[in-house]
Amino acid sequence: MKSRLEMLHELSCGLRKIGLEEREAVAEARYALTFLLEVPLSELYLQGNELLSVEHEQKLQKILQRREKGEPLAYILGERYFMGLPFRVGPGVLIPRQETELLCEQAIEKIKQEHLERVLDICTGSGCIAVSIAKFSKACVYAADISMSAVETARENAHRQKVALQVVQSDLFLNVQGKYDMITANPPYIDDAAYAGLEYSVRQYEPALALRGGTDGLMFYRRIAMQAPAYLRSGGYLVQEIGYDQGEAVRTLLSEQGFAEIEIRQDYAGLDRIVWARWLR
Known part of the structure; x- marks a missing residue:
């Protein structure tokens, strides 16, 4: 032994x-x-x-x-830590990445600073963003994902962390109701060419539905920019994770739809990672 x-x-x-x-x-x-x-x-x-x-x-x-x-360790163990919390993960649900914690930290800080009450997380996956915000703030948090596997996993993770989280199956905003002070999203943003070059374990085991963002990787950002205003209160924030080379393109999409105070923020490696925008109408 x-x-x-x-x-x-x-x-x-x-x-x-x-x-x-x-x-x-x-x-x-x-x-x-x-x-x-x-x-x-x-x-x-x-x-x-x-x-x-x-x-x-x-x-x-x-x-x-x-x-x-090639199977990811998170799928083998059925668990991945995010924001210091254990999250259940499995095939059909994207494995939470450490860089996404930065989006969470910034969102929670803003929620606390401005006492924001209602938050919606779309493309929620495992629920890591939504559950973390619910765990570390007083906001009422809602979540949505097109995948029923993701919806069930997010609900399980909310129960595991003892937080209140309403999760609906929805293609972005299709089954979402109400208006929110903040909408967060980590949508699929890998373009077709980049997806073909991803490491084997990602392509073989993680859901393409949660990764592929179309020919240019911007398909979901276009839809979110067009649809989000109907679900944001005046003064509300839209916070999205982006690929390192997508900042200016997403800025343009948001500006064209009437968003203001658009800011590209970098991760700890100095790469564009998060886009903040505000709906002031």
Whole structure:
């Protein structure tokens, strides 16, 4: 039998062999071990010489085998952390990305500053944005997604985090009612050419419905820019995640529809990541 640290090393090496960089491989190995053993990271190291059970060894080997085939760790474990919270994820639902946390943080800050009451998150996926806003603010949050799998997952994550969240199945605003102080969205924005070049694990396992934004990647931004005004209160905010090269194009779409105070904000890598706009009519 192997010790915890021996298995950590073995998993890390195995993940390096499938193309992960060392830091990412170690992080995945740590997460898999702590998840399976149900122990904090500190205990993993403090009791690193403790031997694993045969059952745990076998489960970890199966995890590595599935990763070697390209399956994302989040789908294997059925969980991904976002904003410090565990979210259930599975096939049919996009895996939350760390860069999207920046949108959440900024939205929550604005909600608190201006005491915004009603927030709608469209293209909600796992519900990571909507649930996080509900968890860390006093706003009444609503969510929508075209995928029933996503709707069910978002509802489950809301229940898991003990927050009130109304989720409807809707193609953007089709089944949405009412007006909101803020609308957030992380819509599909990968253009067709870029999608063909995505890494295998993303194309093979994550839902194309949540990734593909048409020929130029702007299909959903056009629809949102046209439809969102009908669902925003005067003075309301539209906050969207974008691809690194889409800032000016999305700015133009929003400006053409009458939005004001349009601002492109960068992520921690200095890349365009979030577009803020305000409806003042």
